[in-house]
Amino acid sequence: MRTTAVQRALPRLIMIGMLSCAPGFAQYATSYATHYFSSDGRTLYATTTTSGSMNTSAGYTHDYYAYVSISGPPGSSGSTGGGLVSSGWVPAASVGTAQSTGQISTVVDGSYMISTDGYAYCSDVGEFMNDQPPPQGPIVDSPVINMAGVVDSSTQQPYGYVGTSGTLSIYGLWLTADGQDPSPTVSSDDSNLQLSAPSYAGDQQLNVPYTIKPGARNGSHSIYVTTTYGQSNPGTFGVYDETPVITSISPSAFAAGNSYSVTISGSHFGSVCPTVSISGAGNSTFTASGPCSDTSVQGTAAFDVNATGPSATLTLTSSGYGSGFLPVPGQSNQGSKSVIVYPLTVTQSPSIINLSTGDKNTAITVSVIPSTTSFTPTFSSGLLRNPNSSCSANLDFTSNPGTGSVNETVTAGAAGCSGVFSTTAYVGARSATGATQVTVPPQILIQFLVGEASGQTAPADMSQPAIAVSARNRFGDASFPGGTTATYQAVIIPSQYYGASNTTPNGVQPEMANSVGVFSGTTGAVVQNAKCYWSPTAAQWATIQQALSSQTAAFPANVGAPSCWAGQPRQIVYKTSVAANTRGGSYAGAPAFLFLQQIPQSNVPAVVQIP
Amino acid sequence: MRMVLVSVVTPFLLLAQMRPQTPELRQEAAREIAQLSRQLRFTDTPSAQRYRAVREEVTAKIQARVDQYIGSTVKPASLDPSVVRQDLDFLLTPESFDPEYSGPPFVAAGEAGNARSLIVAYMLVRGGTAVNDSFVTIRGYSGVNGHFQLVTSNSVDFEGYGLFAAELSSPSPAEQWILVWGPRFGFNGTKLRTRVYAFDGHAFRTVWNPRDVLNGKVIVAGNGFSVEHLDEQHYYVEGVPPYTLHDDYTVSQKGIEQTASHHLSE
Numbered sequence: 001m002r003t004t005a006v007q008r009a010l011p012r013l014i015m016i017g018m019l020s021c022a023p024g025f026a027q028y029a030t031s032y033a034t035h036y037f038s039s040d041g042r043t044l045y046a047t048t049t050t051s052g053s054m055n056t057s058a059g060y061t062h063d064y065y066a067y068v069s070i071s072g073p074p075g076s077s078g079s080t081g082g083g084l085v086s087s088g089w090v091p092a093a094s095v096g097t098a099q100s101t102g103q104i105s106t107v108v109d110g111s112y113m114i115s116t117d118g119y120a121y122c123s124d125v126g127e128f129m130n131d132q133p134p135p136q137g138p139i140v141d142s143p144v145i146n147m148a149g150v151v152d153s154s155t156q157q158p159y160g161y162v163g164t165s166g167t168l169s170i171y172g173l174w175l176t177a178d179g180q181d182p183s184p185t186v187s188s189d190d191s192n193l194q195l196s197a198p199s200y201a202g203d204q205q206l207n208v209p210y211t212i213k214p215g216a217r218n219g220s221h222s223i224y225v226t227t228t229y230g231q232s233n234p235g236t237f238g239v240y241d242e243t244p245v246i247t248s249i250s251p252s253a254f255a256a257g258n259s260y261s262v263t264i265s266g267s268h269f270g271s272v273c274p275t276v277s278i279s280g281a282g283n284s285t286f287t288a289s290g291p292c293s294d295t296s297v298q299g300t301a302a303f304d305v306n307a308t309g310p311s312a313t314l315t316l317t318s319s320g321y322g323s324g325f326l327p328v329p330g331q332s333n334q335g336s337k338s339v340i341v342y343p344l345t346v347t348q349s350p351s352i353i354n355l356s357t358g359d360k361n362t363a364i365t366v367s368v369i370p371s372t373t374s375f376t377p378t379f380s381s382g383l384l385r386n387p388n389s390s391c392s393a394n395l396d397f398t399s400n401p402g403t404g405s406v407n408e409t410v411t412a413g414a415a416g417c418s419g420v421f422s423t424t425a426y427v428g429a430r431s432a433t434g435a436t437q438v439t440v441p442p443q444i445l446i447q448f449l450v451g452e453a454s455g456q457t458a459p460a461d462m463s464q465p466a467i468a469v470s471a472r473n474r475f476g477d478a479s480f481p482g483g484t485t486a487t488y489q490a491v492i493i494p495s496q497y498y499g500a501s502n503t504t505p506n507g508v509q510p511e512m513a514n515s516v517g518v519f520s521g522t523t524g525a526v527v528q529n530a531k532c533y534w535s536p537t538a539a540q541w542a543t544i545q546q547a548l549s550s551q552t553a554a555f556p557a558n559v560g561a562p563s564c565w566a567g568q569p570r571q572i573v574y575k576t577s578v579a580a581n582t583r584g585g586s587y588a589g590a591p592a593f594l595f596l597q598q599i600p601q602s603n604v605p606a607v608v609q610i611p
Numbered sequence: 612m613r614m615v616l617v618s619v620v621t622p623f624l625l626l627a628q629m630r631p632q633t634p635e636l637r638q639e640a641a642r643e644i645a646q647l648s649r650q651l652r653f654t655d656t657p658s659a660q661r662y663r664a665v666r667e668e669v670t671a672k673i674q675a676r677v678d679q680y681i682g683s684t685v686k687p688a689s690l691d692p693s694v695v696r697q698d699l700d701f702l703l704t705p706e707s708f709d710p711e712y713s714g715p716p717f718v719a720a721g722e723a724g725n726a727r728s729l730i731v732a733y734m735l736v737r738g739g740t741a742v743n744d745s746f747v748t749i750r751g752y753s754g755v756n757g758h759f760q761l762v763t764s765n766s767v768d769f770e771g772y773g774l775f776a777a778e779l780s781s782p783s784p785a786e787q788w789i790l791v792w793g794p795r796f797g798f799n800g801t802k803l804r805t806r807v808y809a810f811d812g813h814a815f816r817t818v819w820n821p822r823d824v825l826n827g828k829v830i831v832a833g834n835g836f837s838v839e840h841l842d843e844q845h846y847y848v849e850g851v852p853p854y855t856l857h858d859d860y861t862v863s864q865k866g867i868e869q870t871a872s873h874h875l876s877e
Contacts, residue, residue: 455850478659479739480797495771496797498825534800563796566709568740585852586877
């Protein structure tokens, strides 16, 4: 390249200019540049075209150059190009065109710059340049900040965080007026984005310490460089809130159903107290209760009793530093950390309850672990069965609050009704391990046993179960009153049993236990198929004993036997586990009860003995 | 009870030859009653349902048939209670029952209401084999135009009970007094009901209506009767023997008066 009288054309984003040889030679040259984007907007193309036409005498040389350069923000790549299209001695009439094309991907966000150049050289025509008069020395203009020309020097990101300090690197041209103003002024549009005097000043780069104080406006800010040549275009620098980070939560393990004083530590929580939520643990809540800072929040975490564990997540949502919270695009205003959650353990006892509709002091104990848990249990009961009863009972429970353990009274109604229930305690939605089987026998069964055999209560005395089973044996036998209905209420009636008139209102023992055994079926056919019974006197028993000993088939007369199957083949059943009548007197030594059953024919012993 | 049976058997033997010459009527009535009575027994649930559907109707038919027989065959002028009792025993033979729990038909003649009067009581055995769903009726007849006409009845008090009866010496010449008792069928033990009725030729009046007693036994003697029964207070409540009470009653102008009560030694 020749060096004489050459003046590079000034860079321009879009340049259209005129090159010209010296007057009098009637020659001229033009240069222009164009640019355009691809249809998807992701590629920028630029072209510089230099055209010249000389009409001069032979012997002059000429050169036509075209040059283009495209630059972008860090991370982008482009191309530059240029070339000599026509060169050599100009013929009498010389026309030529030089063209250069470049392109760059515009995927990376930021500012792009197109620099173009074109010139024609006439060896003897003097200098020329496009659209600018030839300068007298270096060209100096007001400062120009490149697109995306303001970044944090450490992160090379065009933003900084509230509450932080750093150094801005500002890139551009004439930032020091080509060295004529070594102390340019750098300013911002926000007083809380404080900028100091440049720590380094070059014509194309300034380094400026900065501090973003709380209260700084979030979002994009304008940065200006001012030299003696004027103020620059605005450079852009973002101010954002930094994503909060939780580094520790104390304590870090929790139990469902309990509340804890909690300290959350970390960074970037903001100057305004953040909010904290708990997820993965039902309806657990966090309520700030103490002073908060950019690095610490205190509050009360109340964990739902229904939390199932094994973990939950505490999420802190920053409210920023007074101007709301604006995160860097793609980032969040939330920080989270996982904690351990132990589910609540609920147990209940006892596993079996026998309950009368008149009982008011029977309780189910519900306990929880941890024992510091305050709770009020609820209960769910399902009717498992209600055999041979005219009505089904309902269970009711008290709702007393407690801590660790609480006794809840269970009652059954309506009076006289019955059922076998499976009852489960709940604390919230958390069910107890195991269940309680609540058996409510028909009250008439209890009353019947009290009325008939309240004196026969020795542990091994089978009197009560035996007479209850004999009544149960009447179910399905249409001969007996209530037999077709087959309920305890229909069978155990005053016309058939003395004890049916008893009015015992509650579940006395052992009548309660014996009633439950018969009602629930755990007491089997302990008197074979006997359906009637009576209490013989000692004299009557002596007669019966003779019949038992002799194995006679003749039914003994005048032994007090009830009228069941009178005149029909029938048999006395002596159950040896039925103890002697405790009344003594004329009944002394006789079994408390003997039983009657029908037999198919009369040629079998009239009295039999069973265990 | 035992005394009643003795008093019945002896006249029966003496007056056997005086039975009315109505064998055809008696046979016909017995056959009809036997046919009806078969509808009053059951052996299983379906037949029990059929029984309960016709029980009252059939029972009424049997009563009517007995009343018809008495009205047509028993003459007030020649009334012989033993013959009537014998006839009723024959008519109701299909309904015989264990004598330990119920007696035969009861017949008592008198002059209640200044006319020849007749009291008849009998039990119909009904229901299944285990428990007698008994129908007990006590019926009062009065002699009208040479025939006995039913004027009143009581079929309520002893329904479900057995039937034993005895004549009592009436304190009023215009009334017949009877003692009726019986055990409750199906009851576990013995539950005894006792009543005294007066018949004035027109209606029955309940003279004595005690509560039922347990393990009861009635003894008729002289101008009164005795009831032995369990002392429930002693037995069930106190558990202290003796347990058997013996109560003596006599008939007076005032009605039935308890003259004594004591525990039997054990």
